Amino acid sequence: xxxxxxxxxxxMIAIIIMLxxxxxxxxxxxxxxIVFQNxxxxxxxxxxxxxxxxxxxxxxxxxxxxxxxxxxxxxxGISVFVGPTSGYLMGWLVSTFIIGYAKHLFIETxxxxxxxxxxxxxxxxxxDILGSIGLMIVTNMNVTTALxxxxxxxxxxxxxxxxxxxxxxxxxxxxxxxx
Ligand code: BTN
Numbered sequence: 304x305x306x307x308x309x310x311x312x313x314x315m316i317a318i319i320i321m322l323x324x325x326x327x328x329x330x331x332x333x334x335x336x337i338v339f340q341n342x343x344x345x346x347x348x349x350x351x352x353x354x355x356x357x358x359x360x361x362x363x364x365x366x367x368x369x370x371x372x373x374x375x376x377x378x379x380g381i382s383v384f385v386g387p388t389s390g391y392l393m394g395w396l397v398s399t400f401i402i403g404y405a406k407h408l409f410i411e412t413x414x415x416x417x418x419x420x421x422x423x424x425x426x427x428x429x430x431d432i433l434g435s436i437g438l439m440i441v442t443n444m445n446v447t448t449a450l451x452x453x454x455x456x457x458x459x460x461x462x463x464x465x466x467x468x469x470x471x472x473x474x475x476x477x478x479x480x481x482x
Pocket of ligand 1: 336337338339341378392430431434456459460
């Protein structure tokens with residue numbers, strides 16, 4: 304791995320960590336808050352691609368697993384991977400690879416709606432479905448309640464996708480991120 308790759312991976316991990324400093328917004332009816340850290344996860348996939356973006360998110364989750372309080376609200380430790388948000392964390396990992404593998408489609412199309420869909424399908428829909436499955440397993444919530452509760456994330460997460468597409472469309476023009 305080149306120094307340039309290591310630099311951009313470290314930068315992306317720093318961005319994900321900084322987004323975790325924004326306090327989470329509890330929803331009350333579901334043990335999963337609104338967070339801003341998933342912006343960094345989606346950015347990692349689309350800016351760095353599957354290999355480097357996936358590596359950044361794997362490293363970030365390892366830091367969390369070994370106990371660093373890097374998730375929103377300062378949570379961390381191996382217990383979060385068996386807690387109510389575990390499905391979302393798995394979703395973050397897999398969606399980074401899916402978004403990363405779709406990076407060439409994102410670059411090829413100039414259609415902003417299609418660009419949003421490339422991020423939204425894995426980064427929001429897939430993550431929320433995996434998150435719902437995790438919630439059902441961990442909290443015994445039924446499938447309808449889990450899926451309906453997750454609808455609460457869609458407006459905010461869709462705005463996050465628009466933000467990610469706007470930022471990524473600019474950053475991918477820079478030589479540092481263009482491959
Ligand atoms: C954690 O910090 O333990 C993970 C939080 C996961 C929150 C999920 S990500 C998708 C959805 N959108 C949000 O804003 N919150 C949930």
